[in-house]
Each structure stands twice: as structure tokens, then as C-alpha cells.
Amino acid sequence: MxxxxxxxxxxxxxxxxxxxxxxxxxxxxxxxxxxxxxxxxxxxxxxxxxxxxxxxxxxxxxxxxxxxxxxxxxxxxxxxxxxxxxxxxxxxxxxxxxxxxxxxxxxxxxxxxxxxxxxxxxxxxxxxxxxxxxxxxxxxxxxxxxxxxxxxxxxxxxxxxxxxxxxxxxxxxxxxxFRLIPPRLLSSYLSELCEQEGVAIEPTALPLVVRAGAGSARDTLSVLDQLLGGAGSDGVTYQLASGLLGYTPDTLLDDVVDAFAAGDGAAVFGVVDKVIETGQDPRRFTEDLLRRLRDLVIVSAVPDAPATGLIDVSHDQGERLVAQSARFGRAELTRAADLVAAGLTEMRGATAPRLLLELICARVLLPAADHGTDGVLARLDRLERRMAIAGPASSESAPAPVSAAAPPPTPAPVAPAERDPAQEPSAPEPVLSSEPPAVVPPEPEEPAAAAPAPTPAAAPTPAAAPAPTGSLSLVDVRRLWPDVIAATQRKRRVTWIHLTQNSQVVGFDGTTLTLGFNNAGARGSFESGSAEVLQEAIREVVGAEWRVEAILDPGASAGTSPPPDPAASPPPAPEHDSVPPEPEPEPEPPTPRRPRMADIQADAEAEPPHDPDEAVDLDDADVDAESGAELLARELGAQVIEEIPHR
Missing domain, CATH: 3.40.50.300 (P-loop containing nucleotide triphosphate hydrolases)
Structure with a gap:
């Protein structure tokens, strides 16, 4: 035969x-x-x-x-x-x-x-x-x-x-x-030939065949003939075409592009290692990466490019390209494409292509190290993305404090000033319990009649800081986290080491950032001055005031891990003693400012730790005067229904 x-x-x-x-x-x-x-x-x-x-x-x-x-x-x-x-x-x-x-x-x-x-x-x-x-x-x-x-x-x-x-x-x-044949025309021609041959071919495999043919009808038919000869019962699949033709799978390209967008160096170099371990050619991977960046540049300029056929990709891949281009700025994409193109030229005849590929990835990940025009524009793109994330939150949350703060200010200072046990603070008490303890002491100093006057001026001040970050999710925080870490590296290297090697972001509720540490020693060292450095970096990068909380178990919920060292003992004392409006007779717990961690550690080394509750008087008149209903409302935010007297 x-x-x-x-x-x-x-x-x-x-x-x-x-x-x-x-x-x-x-x-x-x-x-x-x-x-x-x-x-x-x-x-x-x-x-x-x-x-x-x-x-x-x-x-x-x-x-x-x-x-x-x-x-x-x-x-x-x-x-x-x-x-x-x-x-x-x-x-x-x-x-x-x-x-x-x-x-x-x-x-x-x-x-x-x-x-x-x-x-x-x-x-x-x-x-x-x-x-x-x-x-x-x-x-x-x-x-x-x-x-x-x-x-x-x-x-x-x-x-x-x-x-x-x-x-x-x-x-x-x-x-x-004569000219090369357009890719879309070749794709439709190959589909007709496969129908005549009675062999199925996946739509995602057609672009690979057309790309291998490079616009030549004879070369394209030779590639298709090879794939048809090796096709099984499922026909020509994407896995068969990509493996036989030596192209990089789309999953690897998606991983490295997503890692570039998030600034995740570990993920980027993990993809490079996977490329080498699976026996792929680093030059081919770099060429495929450049082609992907080229597609993203076009999609960034023309969002409907996949739908209109400007880019010959499948429907699913077109949606992925649109989503990936939205995570970059145009300057970032063009800078990355230029770096990859220059690196691909350097790879010709190179004896260590993996090393050059890793250097290319490092340059793409560090726009701050590029003081040229492309590096500055790439950093501006990152700032614009942060503003785009924070912008809608500030516009939506700005009117909320004004409208919500107008009714409560009048009853809010009255309830703690009167301290009448007979009066049930049903409405104002839940408002007081939801506020942080630092807001409570200045309120009793203002008279009740003057409360509405400072309300419009004071309301925007506390709302200005958390407003931009109010709508930030944990995903948004992790997206901005590489820039925060880079800012800490310029301030204190010890803090940068803790953030990159010993901790990870485990929770964020809008105002409190929870970090999980893998050991108690790293957590204790971080709290000895590194928390303030991290807060400064957050203010520099995000433009917001976040409270930083360190826990031992990275999988624990935010705020549930108790601090093991004595340095954390001062915060609970003002929490209990600053709730009543009258100052406590004991001079130790209330302090005008929160002591620094370095001072606390110096005091802890100078004298042995003491029990913070030993100075608490169980017969305190203020505690006895406070009813159980007030304690429930203050601590739990509960509203106790007034008892009906029975005659």
C-alpha cells in the first residue's frame, strides 16, 4: 500500500x-x-x-x-x-x-x-x-x-x-x-482541510500551526501534515501541537505575566526554574514571552482587539489577555517588552541562556532601579493604579461621615458625662462602643452644647485617613505589598528581611494589617522598632494610616493571637482604664502617649516584669457604680431592654 x-x-x-x-x-x-x-x-x-x-x-x-x-x-x-x-x-x-x-x-x-x-x-x-x-x-x-x-x-x-x-x-x-498569507486566512483554510481529511483539530491549536508556518502555505501544510500523522482519536489537540512544535504552554506564560503584574519575584523565578526543569529552550520561552507582551501592548491600546480579530487568539485566551492588560500600565508593558526584546538579542550565541533569562526577569521586576524615562513612566503607572484602587473608595466614603456623624454627636458626649445609672443609654451606647478608645477621652472635655460645632470640622479628619483604604480588599493589599516591602528596604534592612523571609500578610480589615510570623523570635524582633518602619512605608506607598498587628500563627484570624512578651502589656491597661470618663486614681496605667517598643524593652531588662492587674482595686467605686447593662453595652455593643417593674 x-x-x-x-x-x-x-x-x-x-x-x-x-x-x-x-x-x-x-x-x-x-x-x-x-x-x-x-x-x-x-x-x-x-x-x-x-x-x-x-x-x-x-x-x-x-x-x-x-x-x-x-x-x-x-x-x-x-x-x-x-x-x-x-x-x-x-x-x-x-x-x-x-x-x-x-x-x-x-x-x-x-x-x-x-x-x-x-x-x-x-x-x-x-x-x-x-x-x-x-x-x-x-x-x-x-x-x-x-x-x-x-x-x-x-x-x-x-x-x-x-x-x-x-x-x-x-x-x-x-x-x-507575492506576499505571505494572512494568519486568519490560513486558519480558516486549515479548518477546511481538516474537515476534508476527517480529522478534528482544536481551535486553540490552529494559531500554533499558523505560527509555525510563518505565513507560508507550503510550510503550514507540512506542519499540519506532521500533526495529523501523530494525532490520536481526539484529533489535533493543543497539548500535542505545543509539545511537538516546542512552544511554551499558555499556562506558563500566564503565570509569569501574573507574577510580573503582582511584583512577585518568587513566582517569576519559579516559572524560570520550571522552564529549565521541563527541558524547554530558554530562548524559545523568551521569544514566546515577547510575543505575549506584544499582544498585551496591543490589547492595552485596543481593548477589543481579540474580538475584532486584530489578534488571532481563541475566545478564552482573548479574555485572559484583556484581564492581564488591565493589571499593567502602557509604560510598564512597553518597558517590559523592550527589555525582553533586548535580552532576546543578547541570547543569540550565549553560553548561559538561563542566566540571561533571569537577568531579564530581574530588570522587569525592578522599575525603581531604572532611572531612565521608561523606569519613571513604569513607576507612574503603578501610582496611577493605586489611585484607581483608592479613588472610588474616597469618593464614596466621603459623604458618609458627614451624614452619619451629624445625628450622633449630640447624645454621644452626654451619656458618659452624666453617668446617671437610672438613665438607660440605649441609643448612644452602641455608638460609643464602636469607636476606638483613643477617641473617647477628648469628648468629655467638650460641653454638650458645643458638640455640633466641632462635628463638621472633626468628622473629615479621622475619616480622611481610612477613607482611601476602606474598600481595599486583602487581594488589593497583597498586590501593593511588594512596593511596601521595597520601601522598607530603603529604610531598614532588618525590617525588610523580616517581611520577606519570616512573615506574610494574613488579614486586613480596612484599618488593621495582620502579619503572621513563623516563629516567636522573629515576631519579637519585628515588634522592636520594625513596626514603626513598616507604618512609615505604608504611609509612603499607600498614603494611609494602618495599625500593624503581628501574630504567631499565619493561619490564625486577625487579632486573636495574644502577645506573649511583656512589651504588649501596656496596651490592654489603657483599654480598660480609659473607658470611664473620670481619670483613674492609679498613676501607672494611663499615659499621655503610647511608649515606644525600645523603651519598653529597656525597662523590661532593667526590672523584672510585674503583673499589670496587681494595681487594680476590686472595690473601685467607678466600677461598682457602673451597671451591668452599661458593661454589656460598652464591651459587647449590646442593648439591654429596660426591665418592667411589677407591682
Whole structure:
């Protein structure tokens, strides 16, 4: 049993109507054939596999058709059958490979035979393939014949390098430049061929085949023929095409692009390591990454590029490209593409391609180290993204404090000032319990009548800081976290080491950032001055005041892990003692400011730790005077229904 012919031979066009992607050539040729205005010499030039030799055969077939002049051969006469696919050929149509017959002796032999009349056809047609291989002496030997041929003689030169054909020959021919076939046209053509062959092909695999063919119909059909030969019962799948053609899977490209967007260096270098461990070529990965960045640049400028066909990708991949481009700025994308393109050029002939790939990734991850225009624009893009995240929250939350703060301020200071046990503070008490303890002490100093006056001026002040971060989710915080870590590196290296090696973000509620540490020693060292550095970095990067809380278990909920060291003992004492409006008789717990961690540790080393509750008087008059209902309302935010007296 004979093996079937290759696809590019089985589906070679027999008419100009079947030639795809070359309408700018086929239509004028059909018009010339139909009007009997055919020239004596033609020059077909263009990339390989785009239809030059095939078009030359179709032209010769049309010239010798019994129904000529005609735009397309009839396919029924003897000459058309001889020159059809699989036909025996015609003695009057001579194909010469100039790569092996381009010398002056070959040209002289052709010149001697050309004057003989055709055997049974109207014209004797010479198709000289790879015409640029003809020597200068050979062209000079043919010059007179090409300039003034006998009436029965026609020349068709086909070449990929028309500049190497001497000008005297080019000036005596009609030049038709062929082009590469557009990807979308090739994709639809391949789909039709697969239907005719009865083999299924996944839509995501078609772009890989078209890309491997590089616009050449013959090369594309050769790639498809290889995939069809190795296809199983499922047909040509994406996994088969990507593995056989050596392209980087989309999952790896998605991972590295997402890591670039988040500034996650560990994920980026993890992808590089996976590329090496799976045996892929770093150069091919860099080329595929550059192509992905190019697609993202186009999508960033034209968001509907995948839908309109400006980028030849599947529907699912188009949605991923739109989502990924939204996480970058245009300056960031162009800078990354420039860096990858420059690195790809450096990889040519490099002995350590992995090292160069890692250096490329490091440059993309560090726009702050680039003091040029591209680096500055990339940093501006990051700032604009942060403002876009924080902007809607500030506009939405700005009117809320004004409208919500207008009714409560009047009853809020009255309830703690009167301290009347008979009066049930049902409405104002939940408001007081929801406020932080630091807000309670200044309120009793203001009179009740003056409460509405400072309310409009004081309301925006506490709301200004948390307003931009009120709508930030944990995902947004983690997205901004690499920039915060970079800011701490410039301030204190110890803090940067703790944040990169010993901790991770485990929770965020809008005002409190919870960090989980993997050991108690790292947590204690962080609280010894690094928390203030982190807060300064947060103010610099995010522009907000966040309270930083360190816990031991990274998986624990925020605020549930009790502090193990004595340095955390002062905060609970003001929490209990600052709730009543009257100052406590004990001088130790209330302090005008929160002591610094360094001072606390110095005191802890100077004297042994003491019990913070030993100075608490169980017979405190203020505690006894406070009813259970007030304690429930203050501590739990509960509202106790007044008891109905029974007579």
C-alpha cells in the first residue's frame, strides 16, 4: 500500500481561483489571460511557499488550454489534464532548477532548444525556478532571447530574491510580487482541510500551526501534515501541537505575566526554574514571552482587539489577555517588552541562556532601579493604579461621615458625662462602643452644647485617613505589598528581611494589617522598632494610616493571637482604664502617649516584669457604680431592654 502524498501536493491549486492570499496577483493575471494580453516574460517573486511556482504552472496551463484565451483552464482538454495534479506533465512546459542549471553553458543550451516549435501545444513555456541562482554570465546569455523571443516562447522566472536578478532581465519582464498569507486566512483554510481529511483539530491549536508556518502555505501544510500523522482519536489537540512544535504552554506564560503584574519575584523565578526543569529552550520561552507582551501592548491600546480579530487568539485566551492588560500600565508593558526584546538579542550565541533569562526577569521586576524615562513612566503607572484602587473608595466614603456623624454627636458626649445609672443609654451606647478608645477621652472635655460645632470640622479628619483604604480588599493589599516591602528596604534592612523571609500578610480589615510570623523570635524582633518602619512605608506607598498587628500563627484570624512578651502589656491597661470618663486614681496605667517598643524593652531588662492587674482595686467605686447593662453595652455593643417593674 502506497503512502499518501503530502498535503501540500494533494491540495496544490489548479486554478487561480484556488490560490489563497494572492488576489493582488491572480486577479490581474486572470484579466490578462481573458483579454489575450499576455506578456512574453514574467517575474514572480516572494517568500518561499507562497505560490510562485504553482501560479507559474497555472499560467502555463491556461496559456495552452484549448479554450484559450480564458481566465482559468478548463481542466478537460488534453493539455489541462497533462498539467493537472498528478498528471504526467507536458513536453512543451519545461521546468528548470536554476540552482543546478544556472551556468552559462546551461543558458546556451536553453537558447538553442528554445527556437524549436512546441510539439503539441500553442506555447513552449520555460519555468525557471530559483532564478536568482543564475549567474551573471548565464543571464547575459539569455538576455537577447528574453528581450526578443520567438512568438511561441514564454518565460516565467520565480525567485525569492528578485534583487539578484540583473536589472536588464527585470526590465524586460512583468514583475508580480507575492506576499505571505494572512494568519486568519490560513486558519480558516486549515479548518477546511481538516474537515476534508476527517480529522478534528482544536481551535486553540490552529494559531500554533499558523505560527509555525510563518505565513507560508507550503510550510503550514507540512506542519499540519506532521500533526495529523501523530494525532490520536481526539484529533489535533493543543497539548500535542505545543509539545511537538516546542512552544511554551499558555499556562506558563500566564503565570509569569501574573507574577510580573503582582511584583512577585518568587513566582517569576519559579516559572524560570520550571522552564529549565521541563527541558524547554530558554530562548524559545523568551521569544514566546515577547510575543505575549506584544499582544498585551496591543490589547492595552485596543481593548477589543481579540474580538475584532486584530489578534488571532481563541475566545478564552482573548479574555485572559484583556484581564492581564488591565493589571499593567502602557509604560510598564512597553518597558517590559523592550527589555525582553533586548535580552532576546543578547541570547543569540550565549553560553548561559538561563542566566540571561533571569537577568531579564530581574530588570522587569525592578522599575525603581531604572532611572531612565521608561523606569519613571513604569513607576507612574503603578501610582496611577493605586489611585484607581483608592479613588472610588474616597469618593464614596466621603459623604458618609458627614451624614452619619451629624445625628450622633449630640447624645454621644452626654451619656458618659452624666453617668446617671437610672438613665438607660440605649441609643448612644452602641455608638460609643464602636469607636476606638483613643477617641473617647477628648469628648468629655467638650460641653454638650458645643458638640455640633466641632462635628463638621472633626468628622473629615479621622475619616480622611481610612477613607482611601476602606474598600481595599486583602487581594488589593497583597498586590501593593511588594512596593511596601521595597520601601522598607530603603529604610531598614532588618525590617525588610523580616517581611520577606519570616512573615506574610494574613488579614486586613480596612484599618488593621495582620502579619503572621513563623516563629516567636522573629515576631519579637519585628515588634522592636520594625513596626514603626513598616507604618512609615505604608504611609509612603499607600498614603494611609494602618495599625500593624503581628501574630504567631499565619493561619490564625486577625487579632486573636495574644502577645506573649511583656512589651504588649501596656496596651490592654489603657483599654480598660480609659473607658470611664473620670481619670483613674492609679498613676501607672494611663499615659499621655503610647511608649515606644525600645523603651519598653529597656525597662523590661532593667526590672523584672510585674503583673499589670496587681494595681487594680476590686472595690473601685467607678466600677461598682457602673451597671451591668452599661458593661454589656460598652464591651459587647449590646442593648439591654429596660426591665418592667411589677407591682
Amino acid at each position: 502506497e503512502s499518501p502524498l503530502a498535503l501540500y501536493r494533494r491540495y496544490r491549486p489548479e486554478t487561480f481561483a484556488e490560490v489563497i492570499g494572492q488576489e493582488h496577483v491572480t486577479e490581474p493575471l486572470r484579466a490578462a489571460l481573458a483579454g489575450n494580453r499576455v506578456n512574453h516574460a514574467y517575474l514572480f517573486s516572494g517568500p518561499r511557499g507562497c505560490g510562485k511556482t504553482t501560479s507559474a504552472r497555472i499560467l502555463a496551463r491556461s496559456l495552452n488550454c484549448e479554450q484559450a484565451p480564458v481566465a482559468d483552464p478548463c481542466g478537460e482538454c488534453e493539455s489541462c489534464r497533462d498539467l493537472a495534479r498528478g498528471g504526467p506533465g507536458s513536453i512543451d512546459v519545461i521546468e528548470i532548477d536554476a540552482a543546478s542549471h544556472g551556468g552559462v553553458d546551461d543558458a546556451r543550451d536553453l537558447r538553442e532548444k528554445a527556437f524549436f516549435a512546441p510539439v503539441k501545444s500553442r506555447y513552449k513555456v520555460y519555468i525557471i525556478d530559483e532564478a536568482h541562482m543564475v549567474t551573471t554570465q548565464g543571464f547575459n546569455a539569455l538576455l537577447k532571447l528574453v528581450e526578443e523571443p520567438p512568438p511561441h516562447l514564454r518565460f516565467i522566472f520565480a525567485t525569492t530574491e528578485p534583487d539578484k536578478v540583473i536589472p536588464t532581465i527585470r526590465s524586460r519582464t512583468h514583475h508580480y510580487p
